[in-house]
Amino acid sequence: MLLIGFAILAFLAILSAATVVTHRNPVVCALALAFHLVAIAGFYLLLDAQFIALLQVIVYAGAIMVLVLFVVMLLNLPDEMRGRPSGPLQRFLGPVLALLFAAILAQAFLRFPGIFRAKEAGFGTVESVGRELYGRFFYPFEVVSLLLVVAMVGAVLLAKRKV
Amino acid sequence: MFEIVVTLVKLGVVVGALMGAVSVMTWVERRVSAWIQDRYGPNRVGPFGLFQPIADGVKFIMKEDITPADAHKPLYTLAPALAMIPALCAFAVIPFGPTVEILGRTVDLVIVNLNGGVLFAFAAASLGVYGIVCAGWSSRNKYSLMGGLRSSAQMISYELALTLSVMGVVLVAGTLRPTEIVEQQGGWFWNWNAFRGGWQLLGFLIFVIAGYAETNRAPFDLPEAESELVAGYHTEYSSMKFAMFFMSEYINMVTSASLAVTLFLGGWQIGFPVPLEGWPLWGLQILAFLVKVSFFLFLFVWVRWTLPRFRYDHLMNLGWKALFPLALANVMATALLVALGVVGR
Numbered sequence: 001m002l003l004i005g006f007a008i009l010a011f012l013a014i015l016s017a018a019t020v021v022t023h024r025n026p027v028v029c030a031l032a033l034a035f036h037l038v039a040i041a042g043f044y045l046l047l048d049a050q051f052i053a054l055l056q057v058i059v060y061a062g063a064i065m066v067l068v069l070f071v072v073m074l075l076n077l078p079d080e081m082r083g084r085p086s087g088p089l090q091r092f093l094g095p096v097l098a099l100l101f102a103a104i105l106a107q108a109f110l111r112f113p114g115i116f117r118a119k120e121a122g123f124g125t126v127e128s129v130g131r132e133l134y135g136r137f138f139y140p141f142e143v144v145s146l147l148l149v150v151a152m153v154g155a156v157l158l159a160k161r162k163v
Numbered sequence: 164m165f166e167i168v169v170t171l172v173k174l175g176v177v178v179g180a181l182m183g184a185v186s187v188m189t190w191v192e193r194r195v196s197a198w199i200q201d202r203y204g205p206n207r208v209g210p211f212g213l214f215q216p217i218a219d220g221v222k223f224i225m226k227e228d229i230t231p232a233d234a235h236k237p238l239y240t241l242a243p244a245l246a247m248i249p250a251l252c253a254f255a256v257i258p259f260g261p262t263v264e265i266l267g268r269t270v271d272l273v274i275v276n277l278n279g280g281v282l283f284a285f286a287a288a289s290l291g292v293y294g295i296v297c298a299g300w301s302s303r304n305k306y307s308l309m310g311g312l313r314s315s316a317q318m319i320s321y322e323l324a325l326t327l328s329v330m331g332v333v334l335v336a337g338t339l340r341p342t343e344i345v346e347q348q349g350g351w352f353w354n355w356n357a358f359r360g361g362w363q364l365l366g367f368l369i370f371v372i373a374g375y376a377e378t379n380r381a382p383f384d385l386p387e388a389e390s391e392l393v394a395g396y397h398t399e400y401s402s403m404k405f406a407m408f409f410m411s412e413y414i415n416m417v418t419s420a421s422l423a424v425t426l427f428l429g430g431w432q433i434g435f436p437v438p439l440e441g442w443p444l445w446g447l448q449i450l451a452f453l454v455k456v457s458f459f460l461f462l463f464v465w466v467r468w469t470l471p472r473f474r475y476d477h478l479m480n481l482g483w484k485a486l487f488p489l490a491l492a493n494v495m496a497t498a499l500l501v502a503l504g505v506v507g508r
Contacts, residue, residue, distance in 0.1 A: 031238070062285075063289065073296065074312060126278060
């Protein structure tokens, strides 16, 4: 049952990810990315992390991708031209990096520990994630929130030249 | 086996009820608007024009289904479904009745009793914008595109206020499970979250206002402002595809109303103690839920035909400079009160 769910989700995720890279229309790419992010939320659900799955949909698919789509639509970009990779950097470094990535993926496959199932009851619920975030990971969590504030102030400063 | 059958029955009942509510609402909308403007409204088909929705449905099916020559066909076809699916999904976590006993087994009258149910409703609602954006873009029409852009900007802006306004309730209730939130509001109506100590009245008002903006209803129906954008994102749509956008708007209204009732007005709680037990009580509680939701749906129509449309910059100002800070202040104040032990469990 789990394996069937994983197979379907994996197929959809890979298909949408491939669409993001290969499709020539930027709007379709953005939509495919949104779909991919929802599929990732499905993986979180399979891993018993229901709270993270919901946040994934709300934050990434529901907010960030809508903004990206908004910008892409506003620019109304034409379809990309399909061309061969130009320049020595793309032509030689590209395959090398791709091979490196494939090697890392292969390593992950070899270390596959079997299907993950939560041991303790209440794993992945809002309560347990909250307890971890505000207990064990309190300081990292606060530092990350500070980082976000800095990014926000920076964005406002960039958008509004004269403060 | 029993579980599967029960879930399927609940799904059928809820989807049927939603579709029924949509068709009734199209009639109510036109009758009430006519009443407000001192007209008759549709009164020819059946008694009081009650069969008008059926006539409309037949008409929609018979209409020519047009696809603009320059449209992006796959997305153009997909967009109505993208609008409809999230609208239907969001209702899955709303409890429409108490826990009842059927054939000696207990059944929750909610499709899925999720631990993060409130978040699920918002997750589904936040995906609803894709249908509108896709429709606006794929039509290759300037008015449609403007409608789609406006809609995405509006929905992102008001989603913040909407979500934050609910956080006050979540803080007081101490849970994100809708069934538990409703359970806690039992007894008299002053136990309802909107009135409990008066703390969440502000959150309730913000939720209702932002809910109107989220469902693209007047006075926030900028995405389809007729006087400037023809019909906004669905200008190029006809026949059943248009009907699907129409239905998804109405389903969103029902979901928004049900969420408001569940979170702030006691859900299926009657509001006063009733000396009944078993099915008579449960039936009354389901009825109470329906009555409250109906009131909110009527309010939707009432507001639409009373208030003029906002100007775009006013809309953004209201969202970012009034509702958002107010919702944030509400969360802060509630959190402080909960931390001090004044409210909450």
